[in-house]
Amino acid sequence: MRPKNKIRAIIFDVGGVLSLGRYEKKAVEGHHLLGVHNFMADKLGIDLDTWFDAIDSVYAKSIEGKINRRKTLYVMAKNLKCSVSKLEKFFLLAYKKHFKKNIELYKLAHDLIKKGYRVGILSDQWYLSKDALILQKDIRGFRPVIISCDVGLRKPNPKIYRLLLKKLRLTGERVLFIDNREWNLKPARALGIKTILFEDNEQLIKALIAKGIL
Numbered sequence: 154m155r156p157k158n159k160i161r162a163i164i165f166d167v168g169g170v171l172s173l174g175r176y177e178k179k180a181v182e183g184h185h186l187l188g189v190h191n192f193m194a195d196k197l198g199i200d201l202d203t204w205f206d207a208i209d210s211v212y213a214k215s216i217e218g219k220i221n222r223r224k225t226l227y228v229m230a231k232n233l234k235c236s237v238s239k240l241e242k243f244f245l246l247a248y249k250k251h252f253k254k255n256i257e258l259y260k261l262a263h264d265l266i267k268k269g270y271r272v273g274i275l276s277d278q279w280y281l282s283k284d285a286l287i288l289q290k291d292i293r294g295f296r297p298v299i300i301s302c303d304v305g306l307r308k309p310n311p312k313i314y315r316l317l318l319k320k321l322r323l324t325g326e327r328v329l330f331i332d333n334r335e336w337n338l339k340p341a342r343a344l345g346i347k348t349i350l351f352e353d354n355e356q357l358i359k360a361l362i363a364k365g366i367l
């Protein structure tokens with residue numbers, strides 16, 4: 154059955170939306186992933202500055218897919234004088250420890266699919282955060298799933314929103330994008346995409362009801 158409102162596709166951000174920081178009251182992501190970085194520096198027995206010096210340029214490039222997975226991990230491991238497997242293991246642990254799945258929101262997303270909406274993801278991640286935070290079993294039926302490290306673009310570059318519309322084959326007014334950062338919503342609105350600034354599940358549910366989606 155087709156929903157009665159104009160919206161056909163609902164697109165979710167991951168960091169701070171489908172995946173929440175465990176310790177912070179508000180969502181964390183991007184450069185605010187301090188917990189993960191502190192954990193890594195601690196595990197490797199170095200200070201945070203040394204850690205950031207070692208990962209910084211490749212980490213940033215990898216989010217935008219400007220450097221491939223193998224090269225990213227090789228350079229990081231070399232700079233940190235540790236093995237790639239150790240690095241991978243610690244990173245996965247770090248994300249597990251600092252993030253938790255927003256179970257209620259995943260459930261809601263799957264309910265939206267059942268209601269006849271297309272549900273997708275638009276997220277900035279690098280290779281290991283993608284592995285840790287976006288699990289195939291959770292996103293069954295989601296399409297498109299656009300991750301910055303895979304497509305070579307990141308938010309808030311307008312091109313990634315145009316890519317989203319192209320993949321959806323929909324005009325902006327048919328699409329609703331939910332993100333916890335205003336700066337990621339602005340370029341979406343410029344393309345006519347409807348937006349909700351995510352604060353928490355309760356606020357989002359109210360906003361979806363107000364829009365006639367729930």
Ligand SMILES: [Mg+2]
Nearest residue numbers: 166168169182
């Ligand atoms: Mg986010």
